[in-house]
Amino acid sequence: MIDIRQIRLTNEQILRYSRHLILPEVGMTGQKKLRAASVLIIGAGGLGCPIALYLTAAGIGKLGLVDFDVVDKTNLQRQVLYGESVVGVPKVEAAKERLQDLNPDVEIETYPVRLTSENALQIMADYDIIVDGTDNFPTRYLTNDAAVLLGKPYIYGSVFRFEGQVSVFLSKPFNGFERGPCYRCLFPSPPPPGTVPTCAEGGVLGVLPGIVGALQAAEAVKLIVGIGEPLIGRLMLIDTLRMDFRTVRIRRKPDCPVCGDNPTIRELIDYEEFCGLRRGEIPESADWFVTPQELKERLERDGNLVLLDVREPEELEISEFPHPYKHIPLDDLLERVNELDQTAEIVVFCRDDQRSRHAAQLLRQVGFGRVKVLKGGINAWAREIDPSVPQY
Ligand code: ZN
Numbered sequence: 001m002i003d004i005r006q007i008r009l010t011n012e013q014i015l016r017y018s019r020h021l022i023l024p025e026v027g028m029t030g031q032k033k034l035r036a037a038s039v040l041i042i043g044a045g046g047l048g049c050p051i052a053l054y055l056t057a058a059g060i061g062k063l064g065l066v067d068f069d070v071v072d073k074t075n076l077q078r079q080v081l082y083g084e085s086v087v088g089v090p091k092v093e094a095a096k097e098r099l100q101d102l103n104p105d106v107e108i109e110t111y112p113v114r115l116t117s118e119n120a121l122q123i124m125a126d127y128d129i130i131v132d133g134t135d136n137f138p139t140r141y142l143t144n145d146a147a148v149l150l151g152k153p154y155i156y157g158s159v160f161r162f163e164g165q166v167s168v169f170l171s172k173p174f175n176g177f178e179r180g181p182c183y184r185c186l187f188p189s190p191p192p193p194g195t196v197p198t199c200a201e202g203g204v205l206g207v208l209p210g211i212v213g214a215l216q217a218a219e220a221v222k223l224i225v226g227i228g229e230p231l232i233g234r235l236m237l238i239d240t241l242r243m244d245f246r247t248v249r250i251r252r253k254p255d256c257p258v259c260g261d262n263p264t265i266r267e268l269i270d271y272e273e274f275c276g277l278r279r280g281e282i283p284e285s286a287d288w289f290v291t292p293q294e295l296k297e298r299l300e301r302d303g304n305l306v307l308l309d310v311r312e313p314e315e316l317e318i319s320e321f322p323h324p325y326k327h328i329p330l331d332d333l334l335e336r337v338n339e340l341d342q343t344a345e346i347v348v349f350c351r352d353d354q355r356s357r358h359a360a361q362l363l364r365q366v367g368f369g370r371v372k373v374l375k376g377g378i379n380a381w382a383r384e385i386d387p388s389v390p391q392y
Pocket of ligand 1: 185257258
């Protein structure tokens with residue numbers, strides 16, 4: 001961190017931050033600490049948006065944003081940095097413009113890349129604190145391990161449907177706070193692939209990432225200013241349906257492979273493989289996929305084809321495939337596999353093609369040899385073939 005004795009606030013800045021300055025716990029010293037601090041946010045989505053907005057408003061010195069995605073219509077339900085005018089624009093670019101308007105004092109650094117084992121340490125090295133706004137397990141383990149290796153605080157948050165989690169992982173003392181457990185101490189191994197749906201598959205209450213992200217931003221401010229009791233060694237569990245907030249104690253594991261007494265992970269590993277995303281899988285090839293156009297031609301030619309929709313029942317109320325289809329949600333597929341003819345030619349589809357690829361993988365593993373995936377799912381069909389089908 002920069003030496004705060006070198007920092008002077010201008011009269012304009014004093015006015016801007018006056019509600020912080022009159023808080024005895026923050027005051028001029030605290031505001032200067034914020035100005036001297038740098039925070040890296042991994043992911044500029046549902047969580048990243050409120051985190052970035054509040055930290056920018058608070059007058060953090062430097063904010064880094066990592067995200068390789070572009071703004072999509074479905075983001076607008078919760079990603080409050082963006083609006084209609086930036087659909088299709090890279091998120092970090094749109095975010096920077098909005099944040100710079102909110103507070104031109106803050107230096108915003110953007111990284112329009114996917115965080116990987118190759119670039120994580122280098123990107124994270126320039127920041128005091130790492131805040132997690134991602135939605136997948138490989139990136140989360142990668143972020144945790146890199147934060148531990150660099151000895152930096154890692155503020156964790158996650159959301160799913162109506163529930164969220166927040167914690168602060170500290171593998172080294174920071175700004176007067178004692179160390180605590182890391183993400184791996186809490187979750188030593190990732191869930192089996194396909195068992196935990198992403199928000200794109202399972203849905204998320206739009207306001208939930210706002211709540212969780214705001215809590216993460218508050219924890220970042222507390223760590224920097226050095227006040228209160230951050231969620232070190234505690235996991236906050238949020239249930240917005242019951243509107244229940246609980247915290248449970250979590251302990252550091254002396255045998256943790258990354259932050260334990262004798263760590264075995266001393267450099268970043270292959271996190272996709274660690275999360276089982278490549279294990280035991282039949283490698284996909286190009287002939288697993290049909291494009292909407294190919295499917296259209298095929299359906300016009302003959303009807304000896306089974307269309308299999310693996311989406312959740314609620315999604316069928318949003319959009320339905322305009323040809324006869326069989327419906328088995330992905331979660332029930334193995335249980336109900338006997339309803340399908342192993343020798344039939346099957347084309348699986350879902351909203352895009354995440355779950356259908358998973359379904360094709362499962363079916364091929366149990367002996368279905370003629371399974372294909374509709375590339376881009378029912379949304380691609382709507383886009384390219386039949387605009388009367390709504391996209392979501
Ligand atoms: Zn650990």
